[in-house]
Amino acid sequence: MSGAGILAAQDIRELAEAGGIVAPRPFDADQIQPASLDLRLGDRAYRVRASFLPGPDLSVEAKIRALTLHEIDLSAGSVLETGCVYLVPLMEALALPADVSASANPKSSTGRLDVFTRVICDQTRAFDTIPAGYRGPLWLEISPRTFPVLVRAGSRLSQIRFRRGDTRLTDAELAEVHARDAVVVGADAVIHGGLTLSIDLEGSTPFPGGSGNLVGWRAKRHTGVVDVDRKAALDVLDYWEPIDGRGRRSLILDPDEFYILVSREAVHVPPDYAAEMVPFDPLVGEFRVHYAGFFDPGFGHAEVGGAGARAVLEVRSHEVPFILDHGQIIGRLVYERMRVRPDALYGEVGSNYQAQGLKLSKHFRA
Secondary structure: OOOOEEOOHHHHHHHHHOOOEEOOOOOOOOOEEOOEEEEEEOOEEEEEOOOOOOOOOOOHHHHHOOOEEEEEEOOOOEEEOOOOEEEEEEOOEEEOOOOEEEEEEEOHHHHHOOEEEEEEEOOOOOOOEEOOOOEEOEEEEEEEOOOOEEEOOOOEEEEEEEEEOOOEOOHHHHHHHHHHOOOEEOOOOOEOOOEEEEEOOOOOEEOOOOOOEEEEEEEOOOOOOEEOOOOOOEOHHHOEEEEEOOOOOEEEEOEOOEEEEEEEEEEOOOOOEEEEEEOOOHHHOOEEEOOOEEEOOOOOOHHHOOOOOEEEEEEEEOOOOEEEEOOOEEEEEEEEEEOOOOOOOOOOOOOOOOOOOOOOOOOEOO
């Protein structure tokens, strides 16, 4: 395996076979994605007093001894409460080659539940960042913000992406990709530090009994538990309040409330590239797209049923109410080269969000 780029699914399998990824049991059948690997929770969790980084001289296990409030058995499942911070050892450990690094992000479904997760490794100064050549365990920090969640050993809340060398496209290179294989469908691409995304507050689905269109969802508080491993099990209105745009083309974000909104642009990740949502610049407003996220090769690709796919945005305002207007910039997609084209694209691997519009997580019935 040689050459720079994001490692594709077949590369990840090869890396595991060579001992670069170690786990106590074989991968789940759908665990390897086109450009990433889902990470599985181990069989115990530690409720800790506060989030932390171990720093360059300590392991996570050494640091956790002083911060643990109690230990939780996840072998049969347990509820993680809102407002608490948990550390869970992951099943997957790494023994990376000297020229392969990695980064992690919440899975799409995790972000849409407002569950805050970050991967930590030993002797690190940064979350979700695994240096080239790292050898050791991985831990997941979990902090449910809105809904209590039921998790168990083997639950998959986060994912890891491996890369070799310089993978990120410059704006000029991304413009060339757009010219031959549009990264925005049906609209102009605004490229500045990546592909700029704006908010859709017009909507396209009439609001039942309302005077406008459905433009988003606001999370309810004090709800029931969400089992992270059960699909289409929950009634939407038990957990979410639909937002009627009423033709206003603007929305006031209430402080510390959680919203699911959608991009105005239909985005496309061509098969030879991967993308990542990067946090919104806080200098532009007192809100942010709460979770970064991976977009795999083939997302929005017409040939695998993805034409018209929007980027779903998890949005939270901080400290003060903030008004969003239709078309306002709210995020960026940074594109990276794949080392090779994946042997299966997003949309060909049982993907939950291909061709999506304004869509909640897979846990809720349509």
